[in-house]
Amino acid sequence: MAEILTGGQMMALERAAMARGAAESGVLMDAAGRAVFDTIFETWPELHAAPQRAVVLCGPGNNGGDGYVIARLLREWGWEVEVLAFGAPGDGAADAARNAARWHDMGGASRALDGGALEEALPGAALCIDALFGTGARALSGDLAAWVDRLNVLAAAEGALKIVAVDLPSGVSADSGKAPGGAVAADLTVSFHRAKLGHYLADGPAAAGALRDCPIGLPDDPCADAVMRIAPPTAADLLKTSGHKYDYGHALILAGPPGQGGAARMAARGALRIGAGLVTVACPQRAVYENAAQLDAIMLRGIDGPSGFEELLEDARLSALCLGPGLGLGAITAQLVRVALEAGRPTVLDADALTRFSREAERLFDMAHPDCVLTPHEGEFARLFPDLAEEMRDAATETSRADALRKAADRAGCTVLLKGPATLIASPGGDCRLHSALYDEAAPWLATAGAGDVLSGFITGLLARGFAPLDAASNAVWLHTACARNFGPGLIAEDLPEQLPAVFRTL
Numbered sequence: 304m305a306e307i308l309t310g311g312q313m314m315a316l317e318r319a320a321m322a323r324g325a326a327e328s329g330v331l332m333d334a335a336g337r338a339v340f341d342t343i344f345e346t347w348p349e350l351h352a353a354p355q356r357a358v359v360l361c362g363p364g365n366n367g368g369d370g371y372v373i374a375r376l377l378r379e380w381g382w383e384v385e386v387l388a389f390g391a392p393g394d395g396a397a398d399a400a401r402n403a404a405r406w407h408d409m410g411g412a413s414r415a416l417d418g419g420a421l422e423e424a425l426p427g428a429a430l431c432i433d434a435l436f437g438t439g440a441r442a443l444s445g446d447l448a449a450w451v452d453r454l455n456v457l458a459a460a461e462g463a464l465k466i467v468a469v470d471l472p473s474g475v476s477a478d479s480g481k482a483p484g485g486a487v488a489a490d491l492t493v494s495f496h497r498a499k500l501g502h503y504l505a506d507g508p509a510a511a512g513a514l515r516d517c518p519i520g521l522p523d524d525p526c527a528d529a530v531m532r533i534a535p536p537t538a539a540d541l542l543k544t545s546g547h548k549y550d551y552g553h554a555l556i557l558a559g560p561p562g563q564g565g566a567a568r569m570a571a572r573g574a575l576r577i578g579a580g581l582v583t584v585a586c587p588q589r590a591v592y593e594n595a596a597q598l599d600a601i602m603l604r605g606i607d608g609p610s611g612f613e614e615l616l617e618d619a620r621l622s623a624l625c626l627g628p629g630l631g632l633g634a635i636t637a638q639l640v641r642v643a644l645e646a647g648r649p650t651v652l653d654a655d656a657l658t659r660f661s662r663e664a665e666r667l668f669d670m671a672h673p674d675c676v677l678t679p680h681e682g683e684f685a686r687l688f689p690d691l692a693e694e695m696r697d698a699a700t701e702t703s704r705a706d707a708l709r710k711a712a713d714r715a716g717c718t719v720l721l722k723g724p725a726t727l728i729a730s731p732g733g734d735c736r737l738h739s740a741l742y743d744e745a746a747p748w749l750a751t752a753g754a755g756d757v758l759s760g761f762i763t764g765l766l767a768r769g770f771a772p773l774d775a776a777s778n779a780v781w782l783h784t785a786c787a788r789n790f791g792p793g794l795i796a797e798d799l800p801e802q803l804p805a806v807f808r809t810l
């Protein structure tokens with residue numbers, strides 16, 4: 304699993320590597336510039352064959368230093384290049400100063416960045432390199448915000464102009480992805496060593512365009528408290544090899560009143576396909592006929608409210624529970640959740656089981672235990688953790704989705720999964736993982752009713768099989784997106800579980 308870093312973590316890795324002589328800052332800057340240069344031509348091979356005109360925007364820090372390296376490489380390749388500089392390299396940017404001097408010594412064209420310079424330089428250019436700010440960015444304001452805004456308008460008008468962001472689109476926070484003062488709207492972002500959280504969160508993905516991570520020669524040192532990217536599960540982890548159906552657990556999915564059983568049935572189908580040995584749907588007696596007409600391999604039990612549920616749970620083989628999809632928002636839902644959590648078994652709480660506790664989230668957190676997984680979408684998250692949701696959304700704070708989720712998991716005392724194109728999962732104590740359905744891994748078809756219910760079923764199925772909550776949630780999210788991508792456009796939620804066999808064959 305690779306780390307996704309904050310700006311501070313990236314800087315700490317670089318410093319540590321340089322301190323022990325495993326990296327040298329000038330060499331890193333050359334490698335960074337070279338990585339951008341190479342990636343441009345890999346992305347647009349037509350530019351490689353026919354040098355044209357490029358504008359390079361250089362900031363006062365090391366991101367600007369990368370820009371001077373790129374300017375030099377493009378010029379050496381025969382391009383006509385002009386640097387628009389936002390200030391000269393400052394005190395803390397010796398390598399940037401060296402590369403700026405080298406640019407000037409070779410007779411490279413340069414003038415100060417302002418609105419007029421942009422208006423003159425951009426028309427007819429094939430490339431604009433955004434090397435204003437990277438991991439050291441603060442929110443844009445004043446003239447600079449206006450110029451970046453103008454840059455985006457001019458670039459949109461120049462159909463053929465490609466904007467390439469160095470490390471991050473300037474204006475985007477490396478840590479939170481927030482860009483309260485606007486940001487460069489890039490076609491391509493080339494990041495170094497590891498992707499940063501800002502590439503995946505808030506305004507980051509829209510500003511970055513496409514994303515490429517490039518090695519620049521830094522050693523693969525681990526970073527203890529980084530957010531980890533969720534890796535594909537392995538066949539050895541997931542596929543059944545031998546044993547009895549009870550060796551693969553028994554998942555119990557609670558369904559709601561008549562006419563609302565679809566969500567629970569889809570969750571059950573997901574749990575079965577992901578490999579729970581047995582799956583049972585438990586529903587109110589009056590919903591039995593409806594569910595019986597729809598279920599075959601999945602077993603069905605009519606129960607009489609919370610007491611019936613308690614009786615059912617006397618079967619110790621029920622190894623994971625799922626409450627929420629289509630369960631309803633009545634008082635009975637809160638009682639069923641209480642019974643489930645008192646049973647102490649691995650439990651997924653989603654949808655109505657979360658919304659029911661909107662005004663009494665603390666009561667839910669008191670009952671929750673470490674084998675629970677809460678799977679809110681953003682709206683449900685905001686109902687349970689209104690203060691954290693506000694911090695996460697507030698452009699004036701640096702709190703990222705990952706920060707907010709870590710706090711949420713600590714507060715709830717269990718694993719919390721926050722859904723979205725970048726899904727984050729956190730457990731108490733700080734473990735946090737991210738799964739991206741962005742960039743080359745986009746699966747916009749997942750924005751369809753019921754997709755979340757299937758995800759709950761996937762997690763429940765893996766919990767039933769004995770996966771720990773964080774691993775069950777991580778594998779489920781990875782497989783969920785893989786199913787969506789395997790099916791492609793036109794996907795509806797019912798299709799997701801049916802893609803699992805094909806996805807399993809690829810592991």
Ligand SMILES: NC(=O)C1=CN([C@@H]2O[C@H](COP(=O)(O)OP(=O)(O)OC[C@H]3O[C@@H](n4cnc5c(N)ncnc54)[C@H](OP(=O)(O)O)[C@@H]3O)[C@@H](O)[C@H]2O)[C@@H](O)CC1
Pocket residue numbers: 314317328331332333335362363364365366367368369393396435436437438439440441442443444447469470471495519
């Ligand atoms: N370290 C290494 O070895 C390597 C680093 N590399 C590269 O370095 C980048 C990080 O460099 P960095 O730390 O110098 O920060 P950087 O992003 O250039 O910005 C800081 C400067 O910008 C200024 N500034 C920021 N926002 C502003 C705003 N809104 N409005 C106005 N000014 C603003 C800020 O000003 P200050 O906040 O200090 O007032 C400061 O002067 C990294 O992303 C990668 O590209 C690679 O070469 C590989 C090797």
Ligand SMILES: Nc1ncnc2c1ncn2[C@@H]1O[C@H](COP(=O)(O)OP(=O)(O)O)[C@@H](O)[C@H]1O
Pocket residue numbers: 654680722723724726740745746747748749750751752753754755756757758783
């Ligand atoms: N644009 C998107 N790209 C990728 N995944 C998405 C996107 N929109 C939603 N999803 C995923 O689809 C699922 C939707 O779940 P949810 O919001 O609970 O919907 P529902 O309640 O209708 O099932 C989540 O797993 C979420 O991460």
Ligand SMILES: [K+]
Pocket residue numbers: 366433434435436437468469470471472473
């Ligand atoms: K940049």
